[in-house]
Amino acid sequence: MNSNQNDTIVLVTGGSSGIGKSIGIYLVAQGYIVYGTSRNPSKYSDFDAFTLLELDVADIGSIESAVSIIEQKHGRLDILINNAGAGITGPIEEIPEEEIVRNFTTNFFGPINVTKTVLPIMRKQGSGLVINITSIAGYMGLPYRGIYSASKAALEMTTEAWRMELKEFNIKMTTIAPGDFATNIAAGRYHAPVIDDSPYKKPYGDTLKLMDDHVDLGSDPLKMAKVVFQIIKTEKPKVHYKVGAFMQKFSIVLKRILPDKVYEKMLMNHYKL
Template sequence: MSKVVFITGASSGIGRTVGLYLHNKGYQVFGTSRSPEKYKDEVPFPLLELDVTHPDSIANAIGEIISRKGAIDVLVNNAGVGITGPIEETPTPEIRNAFETNFYGPLHVIKAVLPQMRKQGNGHIINVTSIAGYMGLPYRGIYSATKAALEVTTEAYRMETKQFGVEMTNIAPGDFATNIASGRYHAPLMEGSPYKEAYGNTLQMMNQHVDEGKDPTEMARAIHRIIETKHPKTHYKVGAFLQKFSIVLKRVLPGKMYEKMLMRHYKL
């Protein structure tokens, strides 16, 4: 039997592309969306209703997959939200929502799926993080923090779950041409704000990077390779060379030099 793959946030963007790619490769794909009725005719795999911030909806979706297939072999923790803005001016409820969705949400899903994977004696959990999680980026600091938290937590979780035959992996994408920019929260550009000019310029640059991003099929291919790898690595990065190289530079450059490099890049 082909593997049963469970993908959160599969109605659009990277999640949808991964779902379509794996479906075409013969996997039994189940995707999720907060509003599956809107998208059910747009994908060839089942879309289940799920909100990662509501544990009851997670339990219901997982229960339905298990009742239909008797197993969940792979979880792709993809659902997430974008957020931009000066940290000082970003509303606290929006900061909390970003952490609830990007960090606590994936943890809720992992907790709900692990009992089934333990029962099976195997499973693979792939957490979609971000290259932005490897560095504090100006006006993306909250987003970077949510993804960094998931990266580090996965490192610990991976060691805890190996005894059950469960693998856990991070995959960090760079900029991809998806609809993430239109769906993320942008702190408003406020008249009289000391950040208005710098934030406005950086926001324009960030949106341009997404528009010019790579084809998300590259992420789908990478996730397919990871699924087929017997002993996957802890961390994978997928994106433009300079985005991946920026992680290497952070390791080797003095902190102030790296900071100056980022500020030049963002024209700050």
């Protein structure tokens, strides 16, 4: 990492709102040069916290063009924060396949393709840091959030493998798994509709309400920004970081130590299933 923060270039995908925006604003205040991305920056014409580039993680051409803007201007890119993500809920049986594919495109293939585009620049400069924002939901299969859990778990596992492949190039990679944060992710989530004659109508409807309550009571995204900053300042980042309420983080510990069926029962009690 550059010792002088003033010429350290950071790219945060999905930087127009929520956690990405908080991270960007915080890093600008610490003296970093930050670029955020949005699929449609013109919707944020009064956004002036940092530069917003047009980037759709589902479109390789748009990824390449955003990254080349940074490379042409600065000749380097030091830190990539893969933050763009999308929620998805529903009984797995009832979620249309195209919605499952779309979610994996945003949450899994998107970060992979952005990283692939950035790595040659980092390798050329002999250093770099990639932070993949995953989710505490990626550590466990949550009822009616199974596809979301799976997409984030896939990114966790890929990061474990990838960081070993990148070590010889002095490129670091890690994940941060947030719990529930008070952002607009619930509004941007794909909700499979609660179908009147569905066998899942009551349990799914109840779980949906519970999930929305949790997000509304979530932590301040500034917490995430501070952890990102700590990781940037760390010489040897850990493989995984978790940020969230004590019980959310503790649930990962419990999953490691409890028998599977006991843990499953605990989750079902939590979701009143």
